[in-house]
Amino acid sequence: MTSVHGTLITVAPTGAETAKADLPALPTTLEELVETASRCEAAGASVIHIHVRDRDHRPTLDAALLREAVVAVREASDLVVQLSTGGSVHDPLAARLKVLDADPDSCSLTCGSTNFGDDVFLNPWGFMVDLYRLAQERRIVPEFELFDLGHVHALRRLIDTCGLPFGGKVHVDFVTGVPGAMPGTIQALCAGVAMLPPEVTSWSATGIGRAHLPILAAALAAGGHLRVGMEDNTVFARGRPVEHNAELVERAASLAVLMQRPPLTTGQARELLGIEDRRTR
Numbered sequence: 001m002t003s004v005h006g007t008l009i010t011v012a013p014t015g016a017e018t019a020k021a022d023l024p025a026l027p028t029t030l031e032e033l034v035e036t037a038s039r040c041e042a043a044g045a046s047v048i049h050i051h052v053r054d055r056d057h058r059p060t061l062d063a064a065l066l067r068e069a070v071v072a073v074r075e076a077s078d079l080v081v082q083l084s085t086g087g088s089v090h091d092p093l094a095a096r097l098k099v100l101d102a103d104p105d106s107c108s109l110t111c112g113s114t115n116f117g118d119d120v121f122l123n124p125w126g127f128m129v130d131l132y133r134l135a136q137e138r139r140i141v142p143e144f145e146l147f148d149l150g151h152v153h154a155l156r157r158l159i160d161t162c163g164l165p166f167g168g169k170v171h172v173d174f175v176t177g178v179p180g181a182m183p184g185t186i187q188a189l190c191a192g193v194a195m196l197p198p199e200v201t202s203w204s205a206t207g208i209g210r211a212h213l214p215i216l217a218a219a220l221a222a223g224g225h226l227r228v229g230m231e232d233n234t235v236f237a238r239g240r241p242v243e244h245n246a247e248l249v250e251r252a253a254s255l256a257v258l259m260q261r262p263p264l265t266t267g268q269a270r271e272l273l274g275i276e277d278r279r280t281r
C-alpha cells in the first residue's frame, strides 16, 4: 500500500436514493451541483462522486446531462470528477456502461451484486469485466466499490482477468452499512482491509446513515481515506438534517487535521489515484 500522510476526501453529494421533496438541501440541479463542488473543494474535498438528476429531480443516466455535469464541475473546480456507473437500482446495465461516454476522470465500478434495502443492486461478472475494459480503453480510472467481503474476493479475480487500471493505481472504497450488505462496523471494515489484494494502493470507506461517524473515525485511524456526503448520510447530528454537503466535508477535514493527516490537495489526489489531467489533453 502506498504510504500517504494526508487524507483523500471524496464527496458524494447526491446519490440516487433520496428524494428532493424529502430533503430540499440535496443538490439535484446543475447549479446546485456546481456550487456544491466549489464549496466542498474549499472545505477539503479532492474527489466528487456524481449522480445526476433530471428536471424533475429524478435520477437519470441521460448522456447530455452527464456530460454537462462533467464539463461544469471541471470548469468550476479542480476536483477529480468521478461519475457513478451504479446509477439507481433501476438502471439497465447497457445505460450504465454508456456513462463513460461523458469522459469523466474516474468512474465507480462495484465489484459484485448486493441486496440494497428492498432492492437488488445488480453487478454481474460480465458487466464488471466490460466496464473495467472500457475504462482501461478510455483512460478512465475506476474506483472499486466494495459493499461486501465477497466483493473484495471478486476484485482479486478482476485484477487477474483484466490487469491493472489505467494509471497503474488501485483505489477501493468500502461502502458499509447498506441494509443487505456488510455492516458499518469496525470489525467488518478491518476484515475487508485485511483481505485486500496487494495490488491495492489506497482505500477509503464510508458508513451509511448511523455508521457515518464511526466508520469515518475508524478509517482515519486505520490509514484509510474518507468518503462523505448526502448520498450516504443525510443527518448531521441527532435530529439535525445535513444542510449542505460542505459541512460534512468540513467535519471530516477537521478530524483528519486532528489526526495529523490533513486533506490532500486535488493535485496530490490525482497522483495518488493515477489520474491524468484531462484539461491538458
Ligand code: KMH
Pocket (backbone or CB within 6 Å): 015, 016, 017, 084, 085, 086, 087, 088, 089, 108, 109, 110, 116, 121, 145
Ligand atoms: N445507487 C446505488 C444503487 C455507485 O455509485 O456506483 C449504487 C451506487 C454505487 O450508488
Ligand code: ZN
Pocket (backbone or CB within 6 Å): 012, 015, 049, 051, 084, 086, 108, 231
Ligand atoms: Zn454512488
